[in-house]
Amino acid sequence: MSLAVVEIPAGAGWLRDERVTRRSGGILQYEGLEPCLAELLDRSALRFSNNVAAIDRSGRTVTYRELWAAAARVAGGLLDQGVGPADRVVVHYCNGFEWLRGFLGVVLAGAVPVLPDPTCSDTELDWIVSDSGAVLCLQDTLPDGLAFLDGGASPDELALLYYVRRWGGGMHGVELTNTNVLSTIEAVAHAMNLAGESARTVITAPLSTAVGCSVQLLPTLAFGGTVVASGSRGIRVPWRHPRASFPSAHCVRGWGVAETGGIGLLLPSECRKQHPRSVGVPFGGIEVALLGPGAETGVGELLCRGPSVARRYWNDPVATADTFSDAGWFRTGDQVYIDDDGFVYPVAVRVG
Template sequence: MQRGGDGATGNGSDVVFDDSGIERGADGIARYTGLEQNLVRGFARTVAAHPDRTAVVELDGPTATYRELWDGAARVAGGLRAQGVQPGDRVAIAHPNGLTWMLGFWGAQLAGAVVVPLNTRLAPAERAFIETDSGAVVTIGELPYGEPVQAHDGEPGDLAALFYTSGTTGRPKGAMLTQECFLSSAENVQRCRELDPDVVNVSLISVPLFHVTGCCSQMVTQVLMAGTTVLMPRFRPETFLAAVAEHRVTLLTSVPTIYELVLRHPDVATTDLSSVRALYYGGAPMAPELVHRLRTTLSGVRLGNGFGLSETSALATFLPDAWTDAHADSVGFPAPVVDVAVDRPDPDTGVGELLVRGQNVAVGYWGDPARTAQTFVDGWLHTGDLASIDAEGLVRIVDRAKDMINRGGENVYSVEVENALAEHPDVLEVAVVGVPDPVMGEKVGAVVLARPGTTLHAPELAAFARERLADFKVPQFLRVLDGPLPRNAGGKVLKGPLRTATDWIPVPR
């Protein structure tokens, strides 16, 4: 395995993040030394310290204090036990965001079960595959209340959850996250975002809890820090804005598309957003222009870009506020117990496959030793992302390995082109793919969706791109969509159908 040179490996957290209380083991992995033994102990500590504090607010639904959340979860654990669930058994959760989801999650943890979050947008056959593959003995629809049982006291290495990847190619894989993965992920979030443990953080969760961003980075971190979680069962920009104002939300974490929709909503100009202290984004490339608009709209608010995968229990790298304006194209530095490396870097660009290792990295894929062996090699997770790491330790994701376009021997990274086109004021969504060409092998094609009330013209868009990109990266083909880009159940853009389209419009050179 070849890795990059100076600045291309190792942990950059000593530059910007608190790295105290960390020890590196004989296996080379850095670990926090002061974590709780398991999630249940962390939950119990919060309940003992703040029983009457509001734990969760479901918009247009119930609320619960920490004592009520614990008592409800204990009754769910009892109900699971009555159904025969034993420690280590898999329990699936099939609910949208809400108090029911949290009670199901924590009830399963108190029972010692392994949570299998089900994407609520899956087709019946896709859901059935995950239930069968995971061996789930129960799928929580209605909460199975029973007599409270004594909480299971597991070990750090016990499995806590299986998060199934979206499966853009092939069948989904169940990333195995341990108790230690969750606990170290929450600690990473606290340190990277510089969250004060003595401050009651109010976090609005607008992304699904069945993904690691909503579950690990937000919900679990909030519980372990005794914060208040405001849950959106479904996203609407006007509801988002009203929730921030009504519940005095202090922390926002979401994807760029949601922020774009919120900023375009007319209510943003009249909504009191003064409670917000920090805003975080990730999950997709963030256009520098959108960062600027967030700065303007939310003056004085800290911004930060997080990057991670299901396999890294969410956060793996983080770009702090002080770096966001000058390095909007970067996903930041590795979290304190995370190491990053570039495998087989290109000698000219430094770009290669991003490798990650750390206490928060999954231990493999459930029931899939072949893909586990391919992806987890010598302690390193092979992410499938193409990236570079500069001398300061900043990580830049340039593409998924399978999405790189080879144009006559010139590598074109689709994310770079997408970022450039996303700066156009009339572009709402964009995806860039390779268009087969008998001479060049592939040429660059852009699929765009215009903002409502605007029209995109190929020559103008090409000229806009040419001001920002080398000539060989400028799209030579264009498709203008009438509706959103195709996405899978996990919300990721499906580039396969885009590549096979035949209605490309040549862009005049």
Template sequence: MAQSLVEYPQRVCRPTDFAPLARGADGVLRYGNLNPALTELLDVQVHAFSGREAVVEIGGPRLTYRQLWHSASRIAGGLQEHGIGYGDRVAVRLPVGVRWVQAFLGALLSGAVPVLVQDGLPAAVAERVLADSDADFVLADDFPDGAAYIDDGAALNELALLCYTSGAVAQDDSITPKGVELTNENLLSAIRSVVGALDLPTDGMRNLVLLPLAHASGCVDQLLPTFAVGGTVVLVPEPALIAETIVAERIDMVSATPRIFAGLLPELAGLRAEGVRQVCSAGHRTEVAATGPGTCEVVSAALREVFPLARQWSVWGATETSGIGLALADGGDTHAADLLGFPFGGTELALWGPRASAGRGELLCRGPNVAPRYWNDPQTTESRFTGSWFHTGNQVEIDAEGLVHRAE
């Protein structure tokens, strides 16, 4: 049978459609009135919320927006004194904590492109990531220090972040993850989509982020949207402290992967945190379904017991889609384990394959959050990007209501 591409353009308003989108000449839906660069958005928020806590590390530092911005700008100044400038790659190779956030922002403010090196990678794989990115500087143990510096001269279509995929590493540490080029428009659009979809408040929300910060889901979809609304990112290096942190830090939102939530159930047993209003799972229920029959239902029910007033969200995406794409709200009903959700923000879908016209095939995505290419890999770029469409590699079915199901 012949391969075909069948588009599912955005036609109806969803609960998560909150801002006008206009279709560009390339067919992609795009947000209007975005800041020209991520640094400018953050700079505005820093001045609006300067006295609020920006990031808290349990057992470590607590920084306000003013303190965080000042320390990051000193790192940026130090990088400048080391000859780092616009477009250079600066790798962030640190465990999760306040220092990670300072290093990431310092690289941004210097005008460089941060390269996220996932903590816990085998040493050989991490070194290949550094070599592949052609990193000009590595922020690890000691930070450079100089006069405060902020470079905010970037444009929407320019490279803002180099984020590496992680899927193949667990199976074969001889494989180098692929670098994904994320532009300012990709990042700003993802932030706008998450803030709108989850209706993030601007009154000082406190987000307990349990996701890896070196992944798109942790950095782009949790850290940056929280900063965009003047909230506080709370980081817990020690899992045994999570339950008491939720209470002591007055947490409003908890974000993790389904697998992380499943592993935390013993730590959360007996806790009833009525102050938490959002629980966000990045990834999907099928990640934990393989651990045994009914695991998804057990995890969802347990989370409802722990967070009885919280709205539960599942967000599915790939590094190439800035970590977002599909969303599913859990209103207390049991969802099928194969259900991924519906597109939100500016994400649109297509199916590719011989059965695409019948609603089954490989899932393709396009939108303002979709990366333009892989770093230094034109061959893979050509194979995974068809025009504005990104081939996810996931076989799915799309039903009459536009809901996406994982196909077996």
């Protein structure tokens, strides 16, 4: 980066989380995280075993005990097929119980779920399987075997691999470690107050995306809530005015991409009237900066770093060098304006 990076202080202490600390002047980190995603979800399943974990479009329900038993059998079936720890496995189903069982089965087997962009073609899916080095692609009948649960992984090991469209065409994989994923879960749980066990989250995005999986699904499961498929028993989420359909729900506006773990900015509900065009302020240990000739005046390319931000692209060193700096900054490509209170406003979004 030849231009100066101008760091922007977080505004007014919005959404401050005391568990986020800075270690030796480096990137902010969460304290006290579980070692890996599999251990966090397994503890949740044991604690909330009788809670309803998910409701599908037809209104069918599945408890945590039922879902984990089914996922553990998928994990056993994967083991029978030679899938081992850290192996990549593509999960390619539509939103539903089958996707949940497949995804969780891969996690419980100690493998890494590979989640393709939901708009990918058959040719692109074949390329994703090849590029990721996946040993298996789950898209038909799920494997079935004796229940199995892997012993776990370390915080810095790869946990999820999202394939997203790159600027200018094509796709590449976004590497998220266990620390990245668990940090997103903590950030969302804190901002949305999910610790009460009664959260019901309507899944409004494909589960193969960072918003659908890392932001909506995993934080809900981690705290014993229920994920509800959009369309369940008449539930419909419009593209505009969702608050009209769910007047008692906590509807939020924000910004995030797979490279930031799906999070980044969140607009507190009490700030919507004063900042109607803003996409929010940083939260969850995310820090922001601006890059460009107008950065000193609050206008420039948005940069992000934090505990949920990816470390690199999979198998793509050129794009990694262009997009991720040694200091941990991710170049979003989005042009924004940041006001004196730290609220971020979109100016222009780079398109491929």
